[in-house]
Amino acid sequence: MLEAAKAVFITSGVDAPAKEIADLAGVGVGTLYRHFPQRSDLVKAVFQREVDACVAAGPALSANHAPGTALTEWIDRYTEFLATKRGLATALHSGDPALEALPAYFMERVGPTLGALLDAAAASGEIRADVTPRDLLLAVAGLCAPVDHEGAAFSRRMVAFLMDGLRYGAVPPEPRG
Amino acid sequence: MLEAAKAVFITSGVDAPAKEIADLAGVGVGTLYRHFPQRSDLVKAVFQREVDACVAAGPALSANHAPGTALTEWIDRYTEFLATKRGLATALHSGDPALEALPAYFMERVGPTLGALLDAAAASGEIRADVTPRDLLLAVAGLCAPVDHEGAAFSRRMVAFLMDGLRYGAVPPEPRG
Amino acid sequence: MLEAAKAVFITSGVDAPAKEIADLAGVGVGTLYRHFPQRSDLVKAVFQREVDACVAAGPALSANHAPGTALTEWIDRYTEFLATKRGLATALHSGDPALEALPAYFMERVGPTLGALLDAAAASGEIRADVTPRDLLLAVAGLCAPVDHEGAAFSRRMVAFLMDGLRYGAVPPEPRG
Amino acid sequence: MLEAAKAVFITSGVDAPAKEIADLAGVGVGTLYRHFPQRSDLVKAVFQREVDACVAAGPALSANHAPGTALTEWIDRYTEFLATKRGLATALHSGDPALEALPAYFMERVGPTLGALLDAAAASGEIRADVTPRDLLLAVAGLCAPVDHEGAAFSRRMVAFLMDGLRYGAVPPEPRG
DNA sequence: CATGAATGAGCCTTCATTCAT
DNA sequence: GATGAATGAAGGCTCATTCAT
Structure with missing residues (x-):
């Protein structure tokens, strides 16, 4: 998940849609928010x-x-x-x-x-x-x-x-x- | 209008809402789009x-x-x-x-x-x-x-x-x- | 639009989705929010x-x-x-x-x-x-x-x-x- | 658990998040759903x-x-x-x-x-x-x-x-x- | 030509519900 | 049987963009 975030941050910037990160990590957006509320x-x-x-x-x-x-x-x-x-x-x-x-x-x-x-x-x-x-x-x-x-x-x-x-x-x- | 854009770009970044620029310039958004479609x-x-x-x-x-x-x-x-x-x-x-x-x-x-x-x-x-x-x-x-x-x-x-x-x-x- | 809101409030309560009201009124949600931000x-x-x-x-x-x-x-x-x-x-x-x-x-x-x-x-x-x-x-x-x-x-x-x-x-x- | 539900219903209404009730009762949400599927x-x-x-x-x-x-x-x-x-x-x-x-x-x-x-x-x-x-x-x-x-x-x-x-x-x- | 109301796609965020442990 | 992490649908809200006036 951190890997996914890093990858997305590099390609799409820090403001990339949360969904993009979640998809790449193979998890739902909910999971992302559970672990990283902010x-x-x-x-x-x-x-x-x-x-x-x-x-x-x-x-x-x-x-x-x-x-x-x-x-x-x-x-x-x-x-x-x-x-x-x-x-x-x-x-x-x-x-x-x-x-x-x-x-x-x-x-x-x-x-x-x-x-x-x-x-x-x-x-x-x-x-x-x-x-x-x-x-x-x-x-x-x-x-x-x-x-x-x-x-x-x-x-x-x-x-x-x-x-x-x-x-x-x-x-x-x-x-x- | 360019002045307004410059000012907004400085304070709110290049991705600032178009309305913000139009308002500061004292024109409607339509006018902005007419002059600068992209x-x-x-x-x-x-x-x-x-x-x-x-x-x-x-x-x-x-x-x-x-x-x-x-x-x-x-x-x-x-x-x-x-x-x-x-x-x-x-x-x-x-x-x-x-x-x-x-x-x-x-x-x-x-x-x-x-x-x-x-x-x-x-x-x-x-x-x-x-x-x-x-x-x-x-x-x-x-x-x-x-x-x-x-x-x-x-x-x-x-x-x-x-x-x-x-x-x-x-x-x-x-x-x- | 007020008519639509009234109707929806009656049937679905005051917490009804904004979209429901907008649809009934035949307008987009954006229009609703423009006129009634809150x-x-x-x-x-x-x-x-x-x-x-x-x-x-x-x-x-x-x-x-x-x-x-x-x-x-x-x-x-x-x-x-x-x-x-x-x-x-x-x-x-x-x-x-x-x-x-x-x-x-x-x-x-x-x-x-x-x-x-x-x-x-x-x-x-x-x-x-x-x-x-x-x-x-x-x-x-x-x-x-x-x-x-x-x-x-x-x-x-x-x-x-x-x-x-x-x-x-x-x-x-x-x-x- | 019923106590918790009652308390939450009073403060947050009947539509309160299930988690809120489970937390107050000191159990997991799963337990809540086991006992009260609906x-x-x-x-x-x-x-x-x-x-x-x-x-x-x-x-x-x-x-x-x-x-x-x-x-x-x-x-x-x-x-x-x-x-x-x-x-x-x-x-x-x-x-x-x-x-x-x-x-x-x-x-x-x-x-x-x-x-x-x-x-x-x-x-x-x-x-x-x-x-x-x-x-x-x-x-x-x-x-x-x-x-x-x-x-x-x-x-x-x-x-x-x-x-x-x-x-x-x-x-x-x-x-x- | 200028205007700004209307539109709706898109993102954020919250939770109800499921299910592997 | 209990747990709580994972999921994703659903709704709020914000603009970019269009177009009738």
């Missing part, structure tokens, strides 16, 4: 599942790579995640009052993960220090949104440019005396 | 008006500024344009078949203007040379999309990072022998 | 038309009959009115929050008419003085409600008993010295 | 329980009071019964074909009880003789229906008026030679 409950559930994997990747990366590389790799993964889950990105800003809590939930969950990677990379002087996780999360999401006809390659290229932009303003650490 | 006709018309102003700004800037500055300023203006006309950006990728032609039209109109600015800036070695107008146009549009709660300031900041990214990979011109 | 608007409109005739009968009766007779005749007419418009009587107490304002409206309209008749009859000593218009209006409505299988004859007979009850406790006016 | 079965069951108590009160009253007093007291009790069991009264005339048999059952059960009281009171000349149990049962039920906002006090007062009406036309018994 539309946002469904979106949130789909979101959560996807987001968790993203969050989980953080620690492993920072343990096995240099700060800058870890950050880049994580962003790559996040890009992949967004580029594949088209439609969910826009759900973050749908304006639907029932979905208003979603971005906050998302930030709360993913923010710390990215925050750790950013801090480490900034501390090692590889990127500028004045970027918040929120900034990057939203910006990358935006860069992945237009991908309809461009494909993931476009997204990756644009994100790479953005990351370069963070390096451009980096402040190298003081050389030790 | 919803996309209206979107297109609004778009064109906005786009034209954007295009017009190009020559003046390149005539009065150094290439890099001209580019930055134009992008600033474009950012402003997008940040203000919220909702139209997403219309570019709405999936509605009737609107499918819009991005192409947009590229065709604005592409050359930005292309000239990019070429000049690349030739002077201020930015990398492997960025197409399409790349930048879409990327900036993406960066402006999430702005709901962030405001134009966020957009401008992210766009600045992206532009820094272009500088990061710049190749200085060969010094002439 | 269900209660429709009920009220039907009510109003019927009630007005009732109200209008008051002055004529009190001008041409003795107080007690005028009252009895008016109640007869009201009984007739209710007995015919079955279903509307129950609407006065449907519990539907949207219809909650209806009884108040009804009382406001009919109350004064009956009030005048009651006062006159009480002043002449023909009936007891401690009955309010509201009392009688509701009581008679109640007596007319069960009529499904009894028919108007039953209603009239019961109302007559009730009116007798008012006479039973009457206080004759002081004989003048 | 909605009317449930209504009937609730009815019967209540009605039986009413019937039982008759003999005791006529044994311990004068005919007129016994009648008045029983009607008081019946009024109480109806005023408390709001919603059931209207169910008697809901139009639902499955409930059509209910009024007949009710009359059959309660009719004789009230009949005995009426006959006694008429024989003693306290009330008129041309009132049937059915008349009074329905009339009192009607007078108790509007009680939503009036409360039981209103019902009692109106019923008292009606009883006065019966006294108004009473024929005193011939004095014995």
Whole structure:
């Protein structure tokens, strides 16, 4: 059912008719409403599942790579995640009052993960220090949104440019005396 | 009537009820349909008006500024344009078949203007040379999309990072022998 | 359209599907909703038309009959009115929050008419003085409600008993010295 | 379960969702349907329980009071019964074909009880003789229906008026030679 | 040409009812 | 026998779109 919802969200957007989701999942609409009384409950559930994997990747990366590389790799993964889950990105800003809590939930969950990677990379002087996780999360999401006809390659290229932009303003650490 | 449509598109999105637009314009819905039989006709018309102003700004800037500055300023203006006309950006990728032609039209109109600015800036070695107008146009549009709660300031900041990214990979011109 | 609504209210109750009314009236549901956005608007409109005739009968009766007779005749007419418009009587107490304002409206309209008749009859000593218009209006409505299988004859007979009850406790006016 | 049904019928009417009743009774809906396959079965069951108590009160009253007093007291009790069991009264005339048999059952059960009281009171000349149990049962039920906002006090007062009406036309018994 | 009333398709949502566990 | 998840029919309501005036 979550699978069905995800699929429909991608193809028809978050505002797709409930029936479409129910049909694809092979259940009645009633069942859908029983499990997810609010539309946002469904979106949130789909979101959560996807987001968790993203969050989980953080620690492993920072343990096995240099700060800058870890950050880049994580962003790559996040890009992949967004580029594949088209439609969910826009759900973050749908304006639907029932979905208003979603971005906050998302930030709360993913923010710390990215925050750790950013801090480490900034501390090692590889990127500028004045970027918040929120900034990057939203910006990358935006860069992945237009991908309809461009494909993931476009997204990756644009994100790479953005990351370069963070390096451009980096402040190298003081050389030790 | 175009004014009304623009206003409604901004506040209620491109899918807003036709009546809302007609009311704001002070006309009947019939009149709206007479002039714009298809919803996309209206979107297109609004778009064109906005786009034209954007295009017009190009020559003046390149005539009065150094290439890099001209580019930055134009992008600033474009950012402003997008940040203000919220909702139209997403219309570019709405999936509605009737609107499918819009991005192409947009590229065709604005592409050359930005292309000239990019070429000049690349030739002077201020930015990398492997960025197409399409790349930048879409990327900036993406960066402006999430702005709901962030405001134009966020957009401008992210766009600045992206532009820094272009500088990061710049190749200085060969010094002439 | 009001005719259709009245007919459906009588046969299927005030909670009848909107479509049923629309079909009978030969219009689309949209038309119904345009004219009567709230269900209660429709009920009220039907009510109003019927009630007005009732109200209008008051002055004529009190001008041409003795107080007690005028009252009895008016109640007869009201009984007739209710007995015919079955279903509307129950609407006065449907519990539907949207219809909650209806009884108040009804009382406001009919109350004064009956009030005048009651006062006159009480002043002449023909009936007891401690009955309010509201009392009688509701009581008679109640007596007319069960009529499904009894028919108007039953209603009239019961109302007559009730009116007798008012006479039973009457206080004759002081004989003048 | 009958208790729960009664409670819900009072607060939410006879058309209340089955789930509401099941929840209040602390059972699953399935259990409800097992015991009462038809909605009317449930209504009937609730009815019967209540009605039986009413019937039982008759003999005791006529044994311990004068005919007129016994009648008045029983009607008081019946009024109480109806005023408390709001919603059931209207169910008697809901139009639902499955409930059509209910009024007949009710009359059959309660009719004789009230009949005995009426006959006694008429024989003693306290009330008129041309009132049937059915008349009074329905009339009192009607007078108790509007009680939503009036409360039981209103019902009692109106019923008292009606009883006065019966006294108004009473024929005193011939004095014995 | 402008108008806005009328239409009805389509989506949301609620529940009565069934049935596998 | 009890349970409650699943089902889908039914009704409310909202517009997009047409067309008589």
